[in-house]
Amino acid sequence: MNPIIRFENVTKRFGALTVLDNFNFEVARGEKVTLIGPSGSGKSTVLRILMTLEPFQEGHLELDGIPYHEPGGHGPFKASEKHLHKIRCNVGMVFQSFNLFPHMTVLRNIVEAPVAVLKMKRDEAESRATELLRMVGLYDKKDHFPSQLSGGQQQRVAIARALAMRPRVLLFDEPTSALDPQLVGEVLGVIRDLAQEHDLTMLLVTHEMRFAREVSDRVCFFDKGRIVEQGDPELLFSNPQQPRTREFLSSILGEPAPARESLRRVP
């Protein structure tokens, strides 16, 4: 089967800074992949390119068979807005800072896009939203505004919002790192449930190592815009091959081992 995501010699620059340099990376359909790596290594950039939030300069990228660059495409994205629209139909993203729409209730946050984009009927969209809210355990908050929710609750709504668009690929960019430690668990719980879904491809950036080990099929260690090492989480964590990986893992997991893991998460 073809990979659902395929980066082929992708180069991404911010002005003079080259963040991805001839980057190659594939994700299979239904695979759950975690990206780890030091700050500034380009993890977010990979997700943002996939979400069409950032253009890239060179190389080939396709998602579910659709290439990002259109032949003869103009503008920074080298593709028409219509084409980008088609790509985005297959991807959803959950942000570090939730980015809920503050002027809409929880329900409307979820219903709005299916109605506007997928042309779903409003009551149909609402019944689906209700279902999703039940799944993330927030049905009783459906008429609240985001500012009335805790961070963990907001992030769960954000996940429901992304799911409402029925993406094939779901991207998570440090979904718990803006949360108070005691709220992290509830969000990870929801993601853990999602990871059970066979059809959904997940690409996850996180510093929650224990969690990454648990949910992912593959962990990729990222450094300076390249994948330095990747593989089965058990193997990678217990027996990293590269010195950079070892260094990074020991700094993240901390010297006195497991106890301090969650400490580092707080910025």
Add this chain to the structure above:
Amino acid sequence: MNPIIRFENVTKRFGALTVLDNFNFEVARGEKVTLIGPSGSGKSTVLRILMTLEPFQEGHLELDGIPYHEPGGHGPFKASEKHLHKIRCNVGMVFQSFNLFPHMTVLRNIVEAPVAVLKMKRDEAESRATELLRMVGLYDKKDHFPSQLSGGQQQRVAIARALAMRPRVLLFDEPTSALDPQLVGEVLGVIRDLAQEHDLTMLLVTHEMRFAREVSDRVCFFDKGRIVEQGDPELLFSNPQQPRTREFLSSILGEPAPARESLRRVP
């Protein structure tokens, strides 16, 4: 010897909220006292009242023999500005967020008050400031602006600034809780040195339990505007008498004991 600070049935309200209710508290000359307690219990309020940043409504308070309320005093402080000026000559305060003056160099931040308030000669004030900067280890930064310093360095300057006024009582309101974990140590180091000074009375609000145990003569556990329990730090920490104290200490020190102490400090 008379206590240098004496709260006698002090009542402090914010509108309908009574924060201190018939509060009694004394600090002896040269004593180092740490206030601990849950958020909102009124610790900062005690310091802010002492610094004349907040008025109080009833009761008697004196510092170094000078009562805060003047007989026949008007306004919220029930005292003239001149009288408050006299009180403030004996107290200094170090804030959680440093509050350096951003438009002045480090040196001027320290020199300004002695010159403007104590009418010290500028070169005399500068030589004393230099001395203080040496003490806090920042002599080489004297011509920098606060924005060019790290949080820990800013806080050390703030301590030097407070000391330049030669206060008898120095108040610290969570002096390290706005700092990155790795910068906490340098500030605590400076305070630890200060604690050696025999003449200086120190009143400290902090969540650094290990540090409190080390420097203070007495620890007071504060809850809902009252001192629930106080005493020698070793005794209080190892064998708290009150259930509230025990609860609070266990939450602060964390279940898996010492290892997580520094974690909770980060808000």
Add this chain to the structure above:
Amino acid sequence: MMYGYAWDTTTPLTFAISILPILGIGLLVTLKAAAVGYAIALVLGLVLALLRRSRFRIVSWTVAGFTEFVRDTPLLVQLFFLYYVLPDFGIVLPAFMTGALALGLQYSAYTSEVYRGGIDAIPRGQWEAATALNLSRLRTYRDIVVPQMVPRIVPSLGNYLVSMLKETPVLSVVTVLDMLGLANMIGERTFEYLVPLSMVGLIFLPMTLICSALIYLVERALPKSGIPLR
């Protein structure tokens, strides 16, 4: 006598009272001009603000240059220009329309800045979330950006309404007689300027004060829907 109302100059007080109906007619003109001008400013300002964000440099620069030019030149001269020069090119707008248009143009340059600030204040994450949800540009503006922007910009927009009200007297140079223009006319006929002009000041003062108070009320009443404003 003017518009069928006679005046009585025996004492300043009777004079002031007798010219009130005439000034009232002028006040209507003032309010009408401000209403039309403000409507233009609100709509055109938004258009300019959006054009200024255009991806095409030529469009955004032209718009930037235009708003800057309009902002930096006096309304008085702009009025003359529109009224006396445009007819040379075959465009003859009625005097009132010229006045309202000039007011609207000048203030659209201001409001476009307000809109721009309002749009810039929308956190980047909101745009990105909208993109990630595949919302179209129009939808993003209509459903995400504008509703969040409005509560923030209402006070500034309101203040411009007040200053526009105060600037309507300039319209008398293009023959639109607002309250001040009529007061001047009364002065020219009676040779008594002090009373009519002071009356104009006295009428403006409570008007602008009330407007400011209304803005304050509207600002408070606007549904914030849980939007943290800072």
Add this chain to the structure above:
Amino acid sequence: MTWTQYLPPLLKGAQITVTISLASIALGAILAFAAGIARTSSNRILSGIAFVYIVLFRGTPLLVQLFWFYYALPLIGISFDPITTGIMTLSLLTGAFGAEVVRGALLSVPHTQLEAARALNFSKSYTLWHISMPQAVIEMMPAFGNLAIQNLKDTALVSLISIADLTFQAQSMRNITLDSATVYTLTLVGYFIIALCLMLVMRFIEKKLRRGPAFPRSAHS
């Protein structure tokens, strides 16, 4: 007559416009600080006077104010020449608007700065001038820039009290030549150029004030 012949009288008018504008911006700034500080003062009388002044001048049209100062005040024996009247009126107007800017900027100085000053026992006036003001002034600059441009545009109205400013000269030229298009285009361009210069000056001042590392652009929140 070609357009180059229009230039000498227009330039003469522009000179007057610039003079009036600069003088009234300077005086207006002084008034703005005085009234703005008075507004934040705890002295009820001072703050009341400032309030009335601000309301009066912000709430009435400039044309009425000009007329008052030029034609009405002399009737009770107070008379200034046209240029002085123009400068005075514009200063008072600019000062009233500036006062609100000054007040806003003073109030935007973080509360904690004032507490730190109090803890160091600084007097109120020392705190105002050495702690609040240096930080507030930088906050004021963009708003002052806008006020300066507004002031320049308002000078056009002084032509109505027979000051031979740029607008007045334009009107005279047109009276003689009946060539509205050229005269008004030149006039608009004239104002635009003066405004650009004013803006450059204000930017320069702001940059000077910001100079050094004390106020990195994003330091304030």
Add this chain to the structure above:
Amino acid sequence: LTLEDVKEAGYIQGATANEVPYGYMKEDGTAAGIGPDVAIAVLKRMGIDEVNWTVTPFGTLIPGLKARRFAFAAAEQNISPERCKQVSFTEPNSSYGEGLLVKKGNPKKLTTYADIAKDPSLKVAVVSGANNIDFLRAVGVKDSQIVIIQANADAPATVQSRVDAYAATELTVSKLAEGSEAVEQVRPFTDPVVDGKPVRNYGGFAFRPEDKELRDAFNKELVEFRKTEDYRKILTSYGLSEESIKAAAAKNVADLCAGK
């Protein structure tokens, strides 16, 4: 203000409105026109060589005088009983009839002010502060038909595109018609009849009532000067006819102020 004061100061403050040919500012910034030219000549005879001219909108001449902004106004204001109550006029300096400025070819076939009153759809412009508005109203023109412009110079553009006629004095109209191709002066024109008499204006110099002595001194020299050839030359150079000059000399200010 007395003559002594003026002589001591060495100069006098004069004002004129921007109205060709009665008084206006030339490109070089000096004042010209019937009023200023005659005033300068008369003042010279009085031993005052320097006049500081202010040009001010017509409507503000009288408030300016009252506010002591200048010592006299030389704008050929019509000597009318109402104005006499506010200011003190000299003997008439000129006399002029009324006129109408219309589009080229006079499409509405206007010959007098009363024609405008007959058709309520017509619009007529007058300059702010001028007394033509009173004549228009006297012959039955409605307020809604009248458009107030701020300066004479605005008239040709206004007549071309916005109104049907501009009502002003004969000379103003003729000067404006000379300057612009698209408009013309109505000829022959019948002066409006108000209170049974055809309207004729008598323009004089206005002083403050308090400065009676100064006015009298000026007046005396003016009367003398009117007899000279220089005077006639000034007036004819601005297009005034011999009859108008004679008509001015035939009236006196006391009668005009009394409404006779």
